[in-house]
Amino acid sequence: MQVSVETISGLERRMTVGIPAERIENEVNKRLQQTASRARVDGFRPGKVPMSVIRKRFGGSARQEVIGEVIQSSFYEAIMQEKLNPAGAPSVEPKELNEGKDFEYIATFEVYPELTLGDFGDISVERIESEVTDADLEKMLEILRKQNTVYETVERAAQNEDQLTVDFTGRVDGEAFQGGTASNTQIVLGSGRMIPGFEEGLVGAKAGDSLTLNVTFPEDYQNLELAGKAAEFEVVVHSVAAPVLPELNDEFFAKFGVEEGGLEGFRAEVRKNMERELRQAIKGQTKTQVMDGLLATNQVEVPKALLGSEIDRLREQAVQQFGGGNIKPEQLPAELFEEQAKRRVSLGLIVAEVVKQNDIKPDNDRVRAMVEDLASAYQEPEQVVNWYFQNEQQLAEIQSVVLEEQVVDTVLQKAKVTDKQVSYEDAVKPAQPAAPSGEAESGADE
DSSP states (O other), X not given: OEEEEEEEETTEEEEEXXXXXXXXXXXXXXXXXXXXXXXXXXXXXXXXXXXXXXXXXXHHHHHHHHHHHHHHHHHHHHHHHTTOOBSSOOEEEEOOOOTTSOEEEEEEEEBOOOOOOOOGGGOEEXXXXXXXXXXXXXXXXXXXXXXXXXXXXXXXXXXXXXXXXXXXXXXXXXXXXXXXXXXXXXXXXXXXXXXXXXXXHHTTOOTTOEEEXXXXXXXXXXXXXTTTOEEXXXXXXXXXXXXXXXXXXXXXXXXXXXXXXXXXXXXXXXXXXXXHHHHHHHHHHHHHHHHHHHHHHOOOOOOHHHHHHHHHHHHHHHHHHTTOTTOOGGGSOTHHHHHHHHHHHHHHHHHHHHHHHTXXXXXXXXXXXXXXXXXXXXXXXXXXXXHHHHOHHHHHHHHHHHHHHHHHHHHHTTSEEEEEEOOHHHHHTTOOOOOOSSOOOOSSOO
16 A cells, blocks of 8 residues: 655645555455345346356446445555544545556545643643631522512502512604513512613502603613613503512521521531532632633644534534524534634643643542532432443543643643632622522512
């Protein structure tokens, strides 16, 4: 087998492979002999068909099958021989095939870039330090209570934080507009759900009142046809309800899956979830800085094939995230995802090189610890742990995360690291409240 390789540009290679005629003909003959043993041809008994007839009838298709298989097998032989690492499938161009003549084809493909890692010492990381204080815990308990606010009807004028049930009809230049009408909708005053001036205009209203609110849509309003325009809303108030925070009692705790231990048990469960969220936030921020540093200190030429595959993945994710509908992934412009895809592919190549050069393998103890930490958020953690270890795909995802954490640790050993003490609230921004498992839903319409 003759192989020659030339560099077209950057990562692109053109490889010419020559296959001796003998190899092709031997494979074709084997294929035809197998066909002869089972072929049914009118006028001949099975297994007694002359080879000349078999060759005339099945020779062309047998040769095409052999060529396809030889191209596939010889391509991998050739890249092993030339020590090439293709990034993506090759584009194959067979040359003219003549019986009894050597066969030649050209395979064009990209190779993975060869990386020389930059100095980890050039990477700067500000590693935050934080803890969950008693004050943080008390604040979280209040947040959880507010998330589960109930509303009780009152016979008084509405004030901020009250929930009103209303009908309204909006008009711009005297004409009703789409989306400007609602019936029996609930609005919490001061929530900022409505455009400026609407909720403020309902403060002081009582059940049975009819009001006219004159407001102006913001200049940056999402509906450009309404942006900056004055509007008039006719509003009918059906009821006014005051917020009532739930008591910290067993009934409230049960909404979050805490059945034992009373207030102290609930506090312990909330603190545990806050501490887990804090650990994840700190790790996440540190990892982001390390990955940014690796990108800044390592210039990577990204193979087009890998970039295209990653763009396709991001397109599919976007369609799934927004409900799909009639949109197909390929209808989304590639340019929307190119920057993110390039970052992902570049980091993947860099991280893989760090793993290779430092011979990093997933630490089994860390894998188990991560699984147990994830499982602790569920009511039956042992079942979750067993599920992970019995599911190869899910376990592989955990191993991949652990491997990235070990890469981060490897970089931090040489990077310029400074520690900064911050509050819990600043550390977890913009994270959501760390409710225990079995989150209860709020009664507010937000």
